[in-house]
Amino acid sequence: MERQTGFARNAAENPCNMCMPMGGIIPFKGVEKSMVILHGSQGCATYMRRHMAEHFNEPIDVASSSLNEKGTIYGGEKNLKLGLDNLIKLYNPGVIGILTTCLAETIGEDIDRIASEYLLDRGLNDVSLVTVPVPGYGGSHSEGYWMATRSIIARLSREAPANRRINVIVPHISPADIREIKRILQLMRIEYTIFPDFSDTLDSPFTMPYKKIPIGGTGIEEIAEMSGAAATIQMGVTASREISPGHYLQDTYGVPLYNMPIPIGLENTDKLFAVLKQVTGKDMPESIFSERGRLLDGMVDSHKYNAAGRSAIFGDPELVLAIAGVCRENGITPVVVATGSKSFMAAEAIKSSAAVDVPEQSLLAGTDFARIREHCREKSVNIAIGHSDGRYLTEKEGIPLVRVGFPIHDRMGGQRLLSVGYTGTMTFLDRITNTLLEEKHKNYRHGIFDKFYTGKMA
Amino acid sequence: MAINDKHIDAILETYPAKVKRNRKKHILIKDSAQAHQEIEANTRTIPGIITNRGCAYAGCKGVVLGPIKDMVHITHGPIGCGYYSWLTRRNKAKTPEGGQNFLSYCVSTDMQESDIVFGGEKKLARMIDEVMDIFKPNAVTVSATCPVGLIGDDIGAVAKAAQEKHGIPVLSFNCEGYKGVSQSAGHHIANNGIMDKIIGQGELIETPACYSINFLGEYNIGGDSWEIHRVLEDIGYHVVSVLTGDGSYETIKNAHVADLNLVQCHRSINYIADMLEKKYGTPWLKVNFIGVTSTIESLRNMALYFGDKDLIRRTEEVIARELARIEPVLDQYKKICEGKTAFCFVGGSRGHHYQGLFAELGIETVLAGYEFAHRDDYEGREVIPAIKTDADSKNIPDLHVEPDRKYFKLKLSPEKAEELKKRIPLSNYPGMIANMKDGHIITDDLNHYETEEFIKLLKPDIFASGIKDKFIPQKMGIPSKQLHSYDYSGPYAGFGGAVKFAEDIAMAFTSPTWNFISTPWKDKPLLEGAMQKEGH
Known part of the structure; x- marks a missing residue:
């Protein structure tokens, strides 16, 4: 397989991928009551919102710490904390994803420290901060997606008693695809946690009144209990182990992992039902x-x-x-x-x-x-x-x-x-x-x- | 309903105290009883507030440089920035016979972690070589993204070396995203580069035709520039160059010979307009080709500037011909639009420009504002001396220009200029506030929270917006007109554009879709307790 290193050319002429933070935003849209703040120049958030809005035809609210020249010299901590204050005040989210960008990573911002200090300092215990290092130069949006998915689970899951649910971790497929997977699971009366579930948030029905954070997404409590699931079915064979959320659950909590391709195609869908049979003992309806x-x-x-x-x-x-x-x-x-x-x-x-x-x-x-x-x-x-x-x-x-x-x-x-x-x-x-x-x-x-x-x- | 300070305070109440104080300065209620109303603008964006503003790179590469068609625009940085600015503004360009057009290409150095650690200069240099090899362009630009400035890549030196090696202009722009407070900083950086490195490089010594003009700050979104050109050329003007919609290095390099510079988007191009006047003695005229009245006024002002009887006669002929053609059509649409209200919040000039066009359709703009404008775009250029420079604006140096020894030619005597200035906006822009009606709201850097709150307060019938914010009004049951790239429609400029706009706006109101949706306030009876509602 040809790889970039084998190229004679240095130019990326008409790119076939976007950058990491773009992919990192999407899983957060699949968490209930969640918002994202990008730590860096505001252009990143603006560009990515614009592209997501045009694809999903939905309002895409993503905040930015709006760093400027001063922030690049003295660090962006103050901006990030102020940004969190405002975001919490206006949106009242349950989860906030703090994603880095090229700028924050290049100047070496320690977002983990800033995030934990912030929670202590403000005395907040009803909001979870999930940090994800996603420099634009670190990979494509595809890797950003897996990184964020894994980080959310790593941050929100905790040791939980064994339950009958199975985890279904989906890659970046369409909201309609997620709905279809849910339909199949419901039809089979399987208890499940599907994550990230942006089937409603990024394709929301027209309802009044308008809601700043659209209804839907995987519940925070459900994510917390993914650790106790009977098994994880992850549609992510291309995600490397260190960014694979399914592997995280397996390695940390011993949840058996069934990693399979997206069930598109006869064979791949057969595989899904074979795995479901193996995990739940249930036959195809x-x-x-x-x-x-x-x-x-x-x-x-x-x-x-x-x-x-x-x-x-x-x-x-x-x-x-x-x-x-x-x-x-x-x-x-x-x-x-x-x-x-x-x-x-x-x-x-x-x-x-x-x-x-x-x-x-x-x-x-x-x-x-x-x-x-x-x-x-x-x-x-x-x-x-x-x-x-x-x-x-x-x-x-x-x-x-x-x-x-x-x-x-x-x-x-x-x-x-x-x-x-x-x-x-x-x-x-x-x-x-x-x-x-x-x-x-x-x-x-x-x-x-x-x-x-x-x-x-x- | 009459809006007062209390309404605004109620909206801002949700903010933390400091944010509230800050935002209050960015919001005005027009009151002509006051001698002068000041608004805060072009100051730092409040973090975390979901602004619609972009970054310096977006303003430089995305807005000003991007539409120049015969240059290859290289983004030096990780892949995202180049990708996100890949022909997203619908700035149209026609490839001239035998000419070049690279607009559909996105070229990036796609920096990786190792480039951040070891520097990306060599990669950039190799890449310019490849671009020369593949495209053979007339000229090349290199735009920097955030990490470039931070790791200290000297793109100026790389560009200079490449220019010597390949014998074509290679321009570098240090438009790192963190510079300034919005894309406005990037406009300034691009203006400086174009002025310094392109304009005046052409071989023309004097204008090749009578009534020659440059058209500045027109980006040919959806073909706007072409519709305006149709009329200008019909009247007898010769367009030397357009900055930068459908523009080219080959034409911009001769911009120094024009007799007059037209300025459409004041914010993004006023630096060049100003410098052209100082360096080449060419005044600029603020025009607005959005809306019939504004188009006519702009054409008449242009004719007045040249003061030629034949030109004035020809101008009136063309105006009469165009009006006869479009007025009956517009009247039909006006019947649908009459009495409605609009919000107009877009970019750095459209928030103002479209108000006239809305008014012609009988729609009142009750709230307007800009994303990234400066005080002069609101209050008029006379406030410029009073604008305090801060750390952010100082970071973008002003390019100092002197009268050009070879090409400076005073196009107007100072006396004539003074006389004209009393009649037309010559080298002047009076700003948005002057045009607005008492009681209407002017707001700078509107964010998603305020958008929602102002909609609830003022209940507009249509929202003229950008791409990101258009989905909020739509989710609230209000039609939106996206004026960033026109939702695949346009042109909206000039006479023909007004008709297209009217058609689109009327369509927005009359689409049967809305019959299935009733906005909450429309469902409420106007007279409380008048009649019991049934079936709800």
Whole structure:
């Protein structure tokens, strides 16, 4: 697998990833009554809020300690504490994530000390502060997401009596995906703690009156008791051990970990039900079995069109891996599989997955869109699957894009895209198949005309 | 309803005492009985308050430099900053035949931990080499992000060496995010660089055509600049350069030859306007091409400046032609909009500019403000001498310019200039407050909490906002018009833009969607106890 170090180029030309704090914000949106403050220049918070707001179409309130030049010289402690004061006064959160940025990390701010001093000093015991070191240069948003998820659990969990619940730790999937996983668990009458649960907070129903902190998210008490769960199912095979929340729970509290890919695709969803059976002893409900049958039936119907698909897949490593599986299962050849993440673990996980085992395939880690584009040309890609920034592949190379993942800022409804489970896979696969068909029909008449009447085509 | 101090105090009551005192100075109720109303602006953002402000990098690379199409804009820093400013403003640009356009590219040095530890200068130098190799641009900019200044990378030296090596201009900008108090600092830094390194580098000695102008502070969001150009060119103006929407290094370098500089967005470009006057003797005229009345006034003021009879006649002809075309259409939309109220809180000039356009549709702007403006944008340029410099503003040095030996040419005699200044805003901007009605609210650096509270207090019918804040009014059941990048609509400038805007605003009011939502205050009977409500 090609990696950044092997590049001749230094330039990141049209990046395929964002920075760590961006990923770090999202899990906090999946905690009940939670807010985030970024310790650094206010531009970080503003930029990230702007991008998240455009994807989720929701107000995204993220505070900043608004450090300026003075703060870079004398330290930003005062600003951070003032920021916390104001945030608490205005929002009254139960949990506050304190995330660092390039600035705070470069000047060496000790946010752990500041946070504990702050709580003591203000005599606060009804708010938890969760610190997460996420310098922008430390990794991509994908690693930031796992870091924050792990930090929240590490900070909020405590020794708890064994309970019957199972932990379900989800990667950065859509709110609709989280809702689908919850539906499956509820249907099976399984007691669970799903975390982070931003299914309502980042896709909130229209209700009056407006709430500054949207309702929803995993309860603080539930997170605290994840330590006593019967098992953890984590959809995070690309997260390295030191940032993996499931591993934290296993190593610290001995909660057995079942680490598996996102249940997108028939095989991956089967895996979920196999794990659920193993953990709870419960079989797949009949209604879900029908959903599986419908997916299979749909795959039979679609395979003849999908066989022509040569896909380029890009985005978060975890999602890329699952999508490659969907493609493989139905005869679409994933000829370019790429992620902007430079995480070694992510690269290794993708590389060792059977889902991407295709001859002459380009596997790109730590890559940018300039490189993805080159490989798309080389490998005659005819369908791109990933987030909105792949739109340049359409503009410059005429390759149609099926939007999935984050961010989707040039279309509506990124937060509502459903891709997990048998039903989700079916709708996702239909989006892919229909894009291929649309492309085929768009060019069909011209193609036939050229072939039989003008002789232009070979 | 008449708003008074008590209403404002009630909103600010939630804040800690110190914050309350601070925010109070940023909020005014317009009262023309007072000789002068002062507002606090361009001071440090209160931490933790969910401001809408951005950083110096955003103002420099994102706003001012970004739209220059034939330069490759390199972000020296970790990947995020470059990514987040990747063509997000919808500043449109047309590739001229045989010309260059790199706007759809985002180029970053993608600094890693090791670069922070060992320095990123070498990486930057190698990267400029690659950019030359791949793109062969006319010129390159390098913009710094937070860590660059902190680790002491000398991007000026790298740029200088690269310039010598490649023989093209390589401009560096120390616009680290922590500089100043908002993106405004970045505008200033970009202005200094453009003035120092681009303008005056062109080969033109004098203007190639009559009535030549530079168009400053117009960023061609959604094609605004093109709609204005259509009319300007029709009248007979020659546009030398635009800073910076659809602008290019190749045209900006000749900006010194124009007869007049137009200033649309005062905040982001007034430094260059001022310096062009000192260095080349070219005055600037504050224009506003948002709204029909303002557009007409701007066109008439331009014609007055040149004082040419034919130009004045042609101006009136074009105005008459355009009005005949758009007025009947606008009248239709006005029927829908009449009597409604708006909030207008955007950026550094739009909070003011759009008020006129709203008024033409019969919509009163009851609250307006800027994210990152200075006092002069509110109170008018005459307050500039009275503005205290503080540690933050001192960090962005003023570029000192002298009359250029080669190109300085007084375009107007001092007498003529004085006479004109009585009639038109020549080298002057009277600010937002002057235009507002008594009892209406002016607020600087509005945050999410106050947004919600002011909506509850004033119950506007529409909220003209940025991207981040538009979802609050929408969640409260109030239509929003996003004036940062126009929600994929526009152009909104000039005559044609006014029609498009009217269409979009009328659509916002008439969309059947709202029938399914009733805002709490609209549900309350106007007369208490008049009739028992049923079915609720």
